[in-house]
Amino acid sequence: MSLINLVRNRQSLLIVFVLLVSSCSSNRYAATEKVYKEKAKGFSKIILATPPEGQLYDSINAANQQWIGSVNFGIRKPNFVIIHHTAQDSLNQTIKTFHSTKAGTSAHYVISRDGKVVHMVNDYLRANHAGVSKWGKDTDLNSSSIGIELDNNGIGDVWQDAQINSLIKLLATLKKTYNIPTANFIGHADIAPGRKNDPKNFPWKKLADKGFGFWYDEVLKNPPADFDTEKALKYIGYNTANLPAAIEAFKIHFIQSDITKTLTPVDILVLYNVYLKY
Template sequence: MINLYPLPYYNERKLPINMLVIHSMAHNAAEGIKQLETLKLSVHYVIDYDGRIFQCVSEDKRAWHAGVSYWRKITDINSCSIGIEVCHRSLGQSKFNQKQIKSLIDLSRDIINRYHIAPTMIVGHSDIAPKRKPDPGKDFPWRELAANNIGIWFGSRFSSENDIIKMLSDIGYDTEDEISIKASSYAFCRRFLSGKIKKRPVRKVLEHPFDDEDENLLKDKEFIKTLQNVHYQYLMYEKNGL
């Protein structure tokens, strides 16, 4: 069952729907939606701690959740995406409640089927805004979602590519300049290699959720191997539709 909690902040889409963006917010649904209202923002769905789903904006409208963002050359992500907020007290720094994940899986599957969203187009907010956003967080269960056909995880095969920038860019990340490359690498780890994530999203780093002093990540062998793993999977999808 979906509860309605309408927000007035939306406009008309300029692109067809082909993406799903997952967020987390450090509030319960009622507080979180109030906060969106105060900030004149919105999102299509909010999943509360207990798995209840609230809808704030109709799917055919352009909700205001992604902000300045980039994925696979698309910059107006609000126009082509459906946004889901998952309530989580520590902003994805600890396990999510199974009831929420079940609701999220059911809702996402329904959206993906209705709009034929490709697994390569299912992202977290930090994937599309890596310089600004840490959500849905390092403990968000991407692997479990992929096991339910939501998004891509990696297997045991590796791409033969060695160029980090090319791999990040092929997957979808922004690699426009040096800072984007660092931020995207960090976002990649938050999603696929969370053991590398040291920076917690406390309030003062919310708008700067990566370590730009860290020169080591781009040379880290485990990072490069995982990137080759994930890159292989994205290329396979492009080639064969998995």
């Protein structure tokens, strides 16, 4: 075999190898994509059913109910964004978890440490990220929010600029697309006091400076003598059924250097300043 033919054969083998690797990489999640499409198709059948199945208010006297479809309706849209840390060691580990039916958890987006954004659930669909939670009078945040998981183990992991920059770009898109109020960009700990503590040591001020959530001013006003801290926490949105847990959640978000379950004089100044923004 001539040297030229040998080189050509090796080049051909290399091309085939590259194509095979590329094919395997692109089809890595083919099985889970199929499951996603099948589930979405099942939901579409539920939406298209007329009359809707299982929505009789009087099963005994069904003839007393009639279906007449209106022409004025649309898709439900998210009104909150909930930010989490993954408490795992890599983007791939989190993707694997969100493909586990046993784990049963998911999020709309996952952002890696290097800023890569992975979209995993359609924004209009309900992801399983909030769990048992409450904010204000909303007791089902899964149904009203978009969940964003940030690749961070929650144990001393430093927040990377690339990750936060990607998050800010994503939040800008979501806020504009769904007209999400500034106040409605919150953390997992905020909506699940005592149960969750993420994201920890998070740069909330940097987000607030861009219009995603609130932060306190540099100069803090003194609250009135009759300032009720529990009512203020509740007014902001915290579930105060377990007041120490609500205080801890507030401090995870706004204080960070001290997350004990009691309010110091400085904490009260911060709480009053944040309360005035709602």
